[in-house]
Amino acid sequence: MTETTETDETDQEWAEEMLLDAVDNIADVQNHYDELTDEQEDMLADAKSGIAAVYTNLDGEVVFDL
Structure with missing residues (x-):
């Protein structure tokens, strides 16, 4: 198993934030x-x-349902 570094966690947090922003943008368009x-x-x-x-x-599990 690979070891997770602080940089990996920061990158993952950034990626998750970008994905959530994209979901918000889609909802804005629909609304x-x-x-x-x-x-x-x-x-x-x-x-x-x-x-x-x-x-x-990103984590191997569903974190939210669209």
Whole structure:
């Protein structure tokens, strides 16, 4: 097993913060634009799925559910 360093933890915290910011940005788009096209909705759903996959892989467990 690899040893976790303080730098690794700092990098992980930064990555988690960026992912949570991205989730907030997606929610802002969905809340402020009532009439998104199907293509735009699909793009937002794909983005949320990608974020969830990356966020899950950081610790190997699901931390939040989109």
